[in-house]
Amino acid sequence: MTAHSNENRQASGASLKSYVLGFALSILLTIIPLGVVMGGWLEGTAALVTILIAAVLQFVVQLFFFMHLREGEDARWNKLALVLGAVILILIVGGSIWIMTYNAVAQ
Amino acid sequence: MAATATEHGHGHDHSHGHEEHNQESMKVFGFWLFLITDVLMFATLFATYVVLRNNTNGGPTAEELFQLPIIIANTFILLTSSFTSGLAVLAMHQGKLKQLIGWLAVTMLLGASFLGLEIYEFAHLVHEGATMQTSAFLSAFYTLVGAHGLHVTIGLFWMIGIVLQLAKRGITPVTERKVNVVSLYWHFLDAVWIFVFTVVYLMGVM
Numbered sequence: 001m002t003a004h005s006n007e008n009r010q011a012s013g014a015s016l017k018s019y020v021l022g023f024a025l026s027i028l029l030t031i032i033p034l035g036v037v038m039g040g041w042l043e044g045t046a047a048l049v050t051i052l053i054a055a056v057l058q059f060v061v062q063l064f065f066f067m068h069l070r071e072g073e074d075a076r077w078n079k080l081a082l083v084l085g086a087v088i089l090i091l092i093v094g095g096s097i098w099i100m101t102y103n104a105v106a107q
Numbered sequence: 108m109a110a111t112a113t114e115h116g117h118g119h120d121h122s123h124g125h126e127e128h129n130q131e132s133m134k135v136f137g138f139w140l141f142l143i144t145d146v147l148m149f150a151t152l153f154a155t156y157v158v159l160r161n162n163t164n165g166g167p168t169a170e171e172l173f174q175l176p177i178i179i180a181n182t183f184i185l186l187t188s189s190f191t192s193g194l195a196v197l198a199m200h201q202g203k204l205k206q207l208i209g210w211l212a213v214t215m216l217l218g219a220s221f222l223g224l225e226i227y228e229f230a231h232l233v234h235e236g237a238t239m240q241t242s243a244f245l246s247a248f249y250t251l252v253g254a255h256g257l258h259v260t261i262g263l264f265w266m267i268g269i270v271l272q273l274a275k276r277g278i279t280p281v282t283e284r285k286v287n288v289v290s291l292y293w294h295f296l297d298a299v300w301i302f303v304f305t306v307v308y309l310m311g312v313m
Binding site: 097 | 136140143146147150153154155158175183186189190193291294295297298302304306309310312313
């Protein structure tokens with residue numbers, strides 16, 4: 001039983017290769033925003049958008065390469081719960097920024 | 108206590124073992140649901156911080172306060188610890204107990220260095236007169252970054268507990284699930300830190 005599930009897990013990608021690749025991508029996605037902000041590669045909105053995209057991409061790297069989102073019997077439910085969480089997260093953060101920015105303008 | 112009971116059942120009965128495997132995977136799913144609720148908690152803290160970050164009440168601003176070198180070091184420390192906790196899981200799947208404990212120890216050491224630097228940073232800020240009571244910006248800052256630091260602290264003690272269990276019981280379906288869950292938690296903390304790093308520190312000095 002245990003041996004069987006071990007085989008499954010290894011076949012589905014929890015390998016040294018995927019961890020090393022994930023780690024390398026994470027480092028790259030940390031160096032890019034550092035270069036943008038400290039190295040002055042970009043400015044203003046372009047810089048802001050770039051570092052936010054790098055952060056989201058790095059979250060995705062953690063999910064797929066380290067947390068193995070797509071694996072296991074419950075993968076579908078994991079993803080469903082994550083989507084629900086993401087929707088509420090965007091509503092809370094986006095909604096707060098939107099309302100409070102408008103509030104500042106209105107006053 | 109329940110753990111030892113199921114452990115025994117596993118060796119004896121195949122069909123029972125299968126059921127137990129399902130139960131273990133249900134527990135991992137349950138933990139995943141907890142992580143989603145934790146995401147929501149951090150979402151509210153991030154929203155609060157972003158809304159209040161310019162309300163400095165005449166006190167120091169983010170740009171004046173933050174020392175990026177410490178933060179950059181901490182980012183790479185936590186990133187590496189996320190990787191080493193992954194290596195621990197990998198060693199576990201290969202049945203290598205010593206390697207598993209070794210990688211967990213490295214992960215804990217990196218986690219402790221992260222905390223040490225964060226405490227140093229907080230102490231430094233307070234010394235500069237930037238306390239939680241100074242402004243809405245700093246209240247939101249300490250709450251958000253402190254909540255993450257508290258998670259890391261809990262994770263450290265949790266890992267110590269799991270290493271003790273591993274040393275005593277070895278790799279069983281139950282300890283295997285526990286290592287999987289704590290590593291999930293640790294990767295999650297790294298993911299949250301990426302957003303702290305970007306939204307609080309990088310956007311703070313931009």
